[in-house]
Amino acid sequence: MTYLKQSCLADARKATLSELSAIDRFACDARNLNNASRSDLAAIARSYIDPLRPFFSAACARVGLAGAGVSYELDTASFEAFARPLWGLAPLWAGGDELYEYASMYRSGLVAGSDPTHPEYWGDCRDYDQKFVEMAAISYALMLAPSVLWEPLPEDARERLAAWLDQINAHEVWDNNWLFFPVLVNLALRTLGMPWDADVMNRALEGIDACYCGSGWYTDGPADGANANMDYYNPFAYHFYGLIYAVYARDYDPERVHRFVERANAFEPDFRRWFSDRGEGMAYGRSLTYRFAQSAFYSMALFALSRGLPVNIDPVIAKSIVARNIAAWASLPCTDGAGVLQVGFHYPNLHMAEGYNAPGSPMWSLKAFAALAVPGNDRIWSERLTPLAVKDGVYSSANGAMLVRHAEGESTLYTGGRTRPRRFTHCEEKYGKFAYSTRWGFSVSVSPYSLKEAAPDSMLAFEIDGMIRVRSQSESSEVRNGVLTSVWYPCKGIRVTTEIRPHMGGHTRTHIVESDFSCFAYDCGFAIPAESIEAAEGICAVSPAKAGDSAEGEPYSFKTEPNTNLMSPKTVIHAVRYVIPAGTTRLVTEVCES
Numbered sequence: 001m002t003y004l005k006q007s008c009l010a011d012a013r014k015a016t017l018s019e020l021s022a023i024d025r026f027a028c029d030a031r032n033l034n035n036a037s038r039s040d041l042a043a044i045a046r047s048y049i050d051p052l053r054p055f056f057s058a059a060c061a062r063v064g065l066a067g068a069g070v071s072y073e074l075d076t077a078s079f080e081a082f083a084r085p086l087w088g089l090a091p092l093w094a095g096g097d098e099l100y101e102y103a104s105m106y107r108s109g110l111v112a113g114s115d116p117t118h119p120e121y122w123g124d125c126r127d128y129d130q131k132f133v134e135m136a137a138i139s140y141a142l143m144l145a146p147s148v149l150w151e152p153l154p155e156d157a158r159e160r161l162a163a164w165l166d167q168i169n170a171h172e173v174w175d176n177n178w179l180f181f182p183v184l185v186n187l188a189l190r191t192l193g194m195p196w197d198a199d200v201m202n203r204a205l206e207g208i209d210a211c212y213c214g215s216g217w218y219t220d221g222p223a224d225g226a227n228a229n230m231d232y233y234n235p236f237a238y239h240f241y242g243l244i245y246a247v248y249a250r251d252y253d254p255e256r257v258h259r260f261v262e263r264a265n266a267f268e269p270d271f272r273r274w275f276s277d278r279g280e281g282m283a284y285g286r287s288l289t290y291r292f293a294q295s296a297f298y299s300m301a302l303f304a305l306s307r308g309l310p311v312n313i314d315p316v317i318a319k320s321i322v323a324r325n326i327a328a329w330a331s332l333p334c335t336d337g338a339g340v341l342q343v344g345f346h347y348p349n350l351h352m353a354e355g356y357n358a359p360g361s362p363m364w365s366l367k368a369f370a371a372l373a374v375p376g377n378d379r380i381w382s383e384r385l386t387p388l389a390v391k392d393g394v395y396s397s398a399n400g401a402m403l404v405r406h407a408e409g410e411s412t413l414y415t416g417g418r419t420r421p422r423r424f425t426h427c428e429e430k431y432g433k434f435a436y437s438t439r440w441g442f443s444v445s446v447s448p449y450s451l452k453e454a455a456p457d458s459m460l461a462f463e464i465d466g467m468i469r470v471r472s473q474s475e476s477s478e479v480r481n482g483v484l485t486s487v488w489y490p491c492k493g494i495r496v497t498t499e500i501r502p503h504m505g506g507h508t509r510t511h512i513v514e515s516d517f518s519c520f521a522y523d524c525g526f527a528i529p530a531e532s533i534e535a536a537e538g539i540c541a542v543s544p545a546k547a548g549d550s551a552e553g554e555p556y557s558f559k560t561e562p563n564t565n566l567m568s569p570k571t572v573i574h575a576v577r578y579v580i581p582a583g584t585t586r587l588v589t590e591v592c593e594s
Contacts, residue, residue, distance in 0.1 A: 033323060033324055033327055033385055034384055034385055035383075035384050035385055036319065036322075036323035036327075036381075036385060037376070037381050037382075038095065038372060038374070038375075038376040038378075038381045039376065040323075041322075041323065041326060041369060041371070041372060042092060042095075042097060042369075042372055044326055044330055044369075045088045045092060045366065045369045045372060046092075047330075047339065048088065048335075048339075048341055048363070048365070048366065049085050049088055049089065049102075049366070050339070051335070051338050051339030051340045052065075052081070052085060052340065052363075054338075055081070055340075056082075056105060056109075057078070057120055058120075059108055059109065059111075059112035059113075059118065059119075059120045060082075060105040060106065060108040060109040060112070061079075061082060061108070061109040061110075061112040061113035061118070061120035061121075061122065062078035062079055062081070062082050062109075062113070062120055063078055063081035063082045063085075063360060064078050064081070065077075065078075065081050065340060065359035065360055066359065067343070067358065067359030068343070068350055068353075068359075070355065070356060070357065070358040071355035071356050072129075072130040072356065072358075073123075073130070075123060076122075076123070076129075076130045076131055076134075076358075077358040077359065077360060078360075079113065079122045079123075079131060079134060080130065080133070080134050080358055080360045080361065081358070081359060081360025081363065082109055082113070082134075082360075083134035083135075083137040083138055084134065084137055084360055084361070084363035084364055084366065085363050085366060086106070086137040086138060086140065086141040087137050087140065087363065087364065087366035087367045087369070087370075088363075088366030088369045088372075089102055089106070089141065089145075090137075090140055090141035090144040090145050090373070091144060091303070091369055091370050091371070091372035091373035092369070092372050093141075093144065093145035093148045093149075094144040094145050094372075094373035095372045095373050095374060095375050095376065096375050096376060097372075103148045103149070106141075106148075106149060107148075107149060107152060107153060110138070110149060110153070110157075110161055111153065111154075111157045111160075111161070113164075114157075114160045114161040114163075114164035114165075115157075115160055116160075122164070124167065125167040125168065125170075125171055126171065127171045127172040128171075128172060128173065128174060128178075129171065130356070132168050132171070132173055132178065132181045132182075133178070133181060135165055135168055135181060135184070135185050136180065136181050136184045136185070136241070138165065138188075139165065139184040139185050139187065139188035140184065140188075140244065142188045142191075142192060143187070143188050143191050143192075143244070143248055144373055146191075146192065150192055158192075158194070159194075162189055162192070162194040162195070165185050165188070165189065166185075166189070166195070166196075166197075168181060168182050168185050168200075169182060169185075169186070169197040169200045173204075175207055175210075175211075175221060175222060176211065176220045176221045176233070177211075177218075177220055177233045177237035177238060177241075179204040179205075179207040179208050179211075180204070180208065180237065180238070180241040180242075180245075182197075182200050182201060182204045183201050183204045183205060183208070183241070183245060184241060184244065184245075186198070186200060186201040187201070187244075187245060187248050187249060190252070191248050205256060207222075208238070208242075210222045210223065210224075211223055211238070212263065213230075213399050214399045215266055215267075215270065215398075215399040215400070216234075216239075216263050216264070216265070216266030216267025216268070216270065216271075216399075217230050217234055217267060217270075217398050217399040218230070218233070218234055218238040220233045220237075229285065229286075229418065229420070229431060230398040230399070230401060230402075231284065231285030231286065231287075231431075232281075232284075232285050232287060232288075232290070232293070232294060233285075233287070234267065234271070234297075235267075235271055235294070235296060235297035236290065236293040236294070236296040236297060236364075236367055239260075239263070239264050239267055239297050239300070240296050240297055240300045240367060240370075242260035242261075242263065242264060243260065243261070243264060243300045243301065243303075243304045243309070243311070244300070245257065245260055246260045246261050246304060246309055247303070247304055247307045247309065250309075257309075261304075261309055261310060261311060264297075264301065264311060264313075265311065265312040265313070267297075268297075268301075268312075268313050270395070270397050270398070270404075271297065272317075272321070272388065272389075272390055273390050273395055273397065273404045273406050273411055274294075274397075274404065274411060274413065274438075275294075275295075275321055275324075275325070275388060275390075275411065275438065276388075276409055276410045276411055276438035276439065277387065277388050277409035277410075278324065278328055278409065278410075278438075279295075279321070279323075279324025279325040279326075279327055279328040280325070280328050280438045280439070281294030281295065281325060281438065282294075282411060282413050282436055282437070282438055283345070283436055283437065283438070283440075283441045283442055283566055283567065284413055284415075284430070284431075284436040284442075285430050285431065286354055286424050286425075286426075286427075286430050287354065287364075288345050288352065288430075288566065289343050289344060289345065289352075289353060289354075289357050289361060289362050290361075290362065290364040290365050290367075291329055291334065291341075291345065291362065291365045292325055292326050292329045292365045292368040293364055293365050293366075293367045293368055294325055294368070295321055295322045295325035295326065295368050296367035296368045296370060298313070298318040298319075298321045298322045298371075299318075299322045299367070299368050299369060299370040299371040300367075300370040300371075301313050301315075301318050302315055302318050302319060302322070302370070302371040302374055302380060303370050303371055303373045303374055305318075306373070306374045306378060306380075314386075314389075315380050315383070316380070316383045316384075316385070316386050317386055317388070317389055318371075319371070319380055319383060319385065320385040320386050320387075320388070321388070322368060322371055323385055324385070325368065326368055326369075329365075332346050332347070333346075333347050333348075334346070334347065334348070334362075336348070340359075341362035341363060341365065342362065343357045343359070343361060343362060344362075344566075345441065345566035345567065346441065346566060346567040346568070347569060349563055349566065351444050351446060351563055351564060352426065352444045352566050353425070354424055354425045354426075355424075355425055390406050390411075391406070392406055392407045392408075392504065393405070393406060393407075393504075394482060394502045394503070394504075396479060397413065400479055401415075401416070401477070401479065402414060402415050402416070402479070402484070403479060403482070403484050403500070403502055405502045405504075405507070405593075407504050407505075407593075408594060410437065410438050410439045410593075411437070411438045412435050412436065412437045412438075412502070412507070412593060413435065413436040413437075414434065414435050414484050414500050414502055414507065415431065415432075415433065415434070415435075415436070415477075415484070416474055416476075416477025416478070416479075416484055416485070416486035417431065417432040417471050417472075417473065417474035417477060417486055417488060418431045418432055418472075418473050418474060419473065419474050419475070419476065419477055420473075421473070422472070422473065426444045426445075427472075428445070428470060428471070428472045429442060429443065429444045429445060430442075430444075432459070432470065432471045432472060432473070432474075433457065433458040433459055433471075434458045434459065434460075434498070434500055434507075434509060435458045435500075435507065435526070435591070435593075436458070437526060437593070439526075439593075440457075440526035440527060440528065440540065440567070441527065441565050441566035441567030441568065442457055442458065442527065442565070442566060443455035443456075443457050443527045443560060443564040443565040443566070443571065443573075444564055444566075445468075445564070446561055446564055447561075448467050448468045448469070449466065449467065449468070450468070451463075451468060451522065451558050451573075452558060452559060452560055452561050453560075453561045453564075454468035454470070455527065455560040455561060455564040455565065455571070455573070456468060456470050456522070456524050456573075457524050457525065457526055457527040457560075457565075457571075457573050458524060458525065458526060459471060459524055460490075460496065460498070460509075460511055460521055460522070460523050460524070460587075461521065461522045461524060461575075462490045462491070462494060462519055462520070462521050462580070463519060463520040463521070463522070464490075464491060464517075464519045469490035469491045469494075470490060471486075471488045471490060471496075471498075472488075472490075473488065474486045474487060474488045475487040475488060475489065482501070482502070483499050483500070483501050484499070484500040485497065485498070485499050485500075486498050493515065493516035493517060494513065494514070494515045494516070494519075495513075495514040495515075496511055496512070496513050496514075497511070497512040498510070498511050499511075505592060505593070505594070506540075506590065506591045506592045506593040506594070507591050507593070508545060508588065508589070508590055508591070509523060509587075509588070509589045509591065510547075510550075510586070510587070510588050511523070511586070511587040511588075511589075512584065512585075512586055513580055513584070513585045513586075513587060514583075514584050515580050515581070515582055515583065515584075515585070516582060517582050518579070518580060518581050518582050519580050520577060520578065520579060520580065521577075521578045521580050521587070522556060522575040522576070522577055522578075523542065523553070523575055523576045523578065523587060523589040524542070524573050524574070524575040525540050525541070525542035525573065525574045525575065525591050525592075526540045526573075526591075526593070527560060527564075527565045527568070527571035527572070527573050528540055528571055528572050528573070528574070529565075529567065529568035529570065529571055530570065530571065530572045531570055532559070532572070533557045533558070533559060533572050535572070536557065536571075536572035536574065537557075539574075540574060540591070540592055540593060540594070541574060541592045542555070542574045542575055542576055542589060542590070542591050542592070543555065543576065543589070543590050543592075544576045544578075544587075544588065544589060544590075545588040545589060545590045547586075547588040549586055550586045550587060550588040551578050551579070551580075551585050551586060551587050552578075553576040553577060553578045553587065553589070554576065554577050555574070555575075555576060555577075556574075556575045556576065556577040557572055557573065557574045557575065558572070558573055558575070559571075559572050560572070560573060576589050
């Protein structure tokens, strides 16, 4: 029995018998799901929200959760935990669920939190304030459910709430996905008939356009600037928010609405290949503690379709991806004993977290429930689920920056590493590995002093003076004729040119190592969930390939430090161990992916 199923029985959940049966139906192999009703998904959403009820403050403006520290003000963390459940509650209200108790709690919280004289006041804002992130959830909820959260408020309370939100217009935000936060706030203020700032919104929209690089993809920052990556901030931020804008700005900005819809249409066929047939999304990039937000783009697309937008996505495929993704996550032990989502991925894990992950941060996952804004009598909820509709093969991905392979129901993403300076925790592991998978989670290093602690799966790891050195940043990366080539330096004195050739059985790596000194190198495969090396034998084998003048290598396997992997607390990594002499050495390694 998973933690999730156990927690459904906790008092904090207060689940009905029908909700329990819905959760049990979903806590299974998602590949076997045939249908998913709105009530099924609503029950899952409630199962993540209800455990928070005991932790609301007296005036309901904050949610106090125990947990580790965070990079922004600790006072903001309890506000974040109040705001983020709105990503799930707002579509529940919009789709017809009354939820009177939550409606009363959130109206109280909005009134108290935006009142400077109240003890639970959320506080004044500064440049680059984390509170701007949470303003997006409040703005979303006010647009989706005005009859629940806005219209019942006294006029003076509405004015205070609008004034508090308006603070974003006087401050700077980061020039990445954060640019959507002033857009959403001003869009909400405009929708509600309150004063708003068109100039601030238009400047932010122009900044968002500067992040667009083509083929439906954005970089998380200006496309020609530093600190830009292509990752899940495309589906659960840029496109998610872009479709919200498209729904609520049709009468105001039809040209940009058309642009956002067209970009979403271009993005979808590529992004679909980032999912397995089971519903699992690619384990890649930062902010993975947002878990099932992986499928939020498809959920928002269903809402946009229901509002008449020309989103060129098969609604049944969209529903199928959302349902299977949510089902896959529902079977995993992602919560504590009270049922509260924890920082981590397949299980609670602080090793893989970013500094901005507070105890309430995982509730961003609730974006996946945007489709609940579609009423239960809509025909989409009676449609049976359909297969992923992705043919086996190797494809270009992310505007040609990466390759993705779909085979035997699973997907693998091949990357050339970061070519921009590092900005976030564990960038090496989250963006610098050779391959990422829907089946095998990647690992994060807890120390560079041993292979066990470095856990360098899907990396060429050099052992130099008792230290493990890997690819941190690439000098260059390009895809040409189905081959991904990168040039990188694990340390001073070693230059590596790596070619990755995916094929239907896995992929072949060729490394040209130019070294000023002798050392050892380990070409590592995926991290395999296993208690022992013997238990992992024969799974995702890694072997030296016989290729002309390539160096001889020997098989080598090792256990990793517990809790370094995102998907499994204990793993084994298969590798090929090479002796690297001074000079130029050619390594060829074959990686099986089954």
